Amino acid sequence: MLYRPLESEEQLLAEFAMGDRAATERIYKQHFKIINGWILKNGGSTDDAADVFQEAMMVMYEKAQAADFRLQCKIGTYVFAISKNLWLKKLKAEDRLPAVAIKDSDNEDGQDAAYEDDLNIHREREVHFEQLSSALEQLGEPCRSLLKAFYEQNKTMQEISADFGYTNPENAKTQKYKCLTRLRKLFYAVKAN
16 A cells, blocks of 8 residues: 555544544554554553553543644654554553563653654654655556556556556566666655755
8 A cells, every 4th residue: 555645644633533434444454553553562462452552542542632732753653653662551550561671661751662662663764654645646557556456456467467458477577577677767856855
């Protein structure tokens, strides 16, 4: 799936703040797997992840109600940060938090180093997705559609060959390679700016 522009994120958050069920379901579908995976890797269960995710959604809902609230990152980054913080607090309260994590979380500003590292990684990924989205917009047709067919729709070279009118799958594969080469050049040009 291509990266969702910031305006769409803001719209999704606004719909979520108004109690729109479809917006809530979209946020859940887009972000629960990541949080579930992280909690499973950090001593929890899927039930724990569901509880933490629901609590994180409630926190975000309450924050989004404030007229002056402005999300400074993507919804996924925000929900992940809240979820991670909630899970670490729960582990600490149950004396299940490893000593290293307790030490890190007791620093002066109340932020643990791993939490900040994860946020930075998510922010870097968001920047890369924005750059990739921009490069794809500049790529043009038929390359954009061909790459979407292969990477998003998981079509085979045989299907792409038929859909795009190539004489055989090898020609489609060659065109895909040329499109990827152009996309890389555009990506690095966008990244340099």
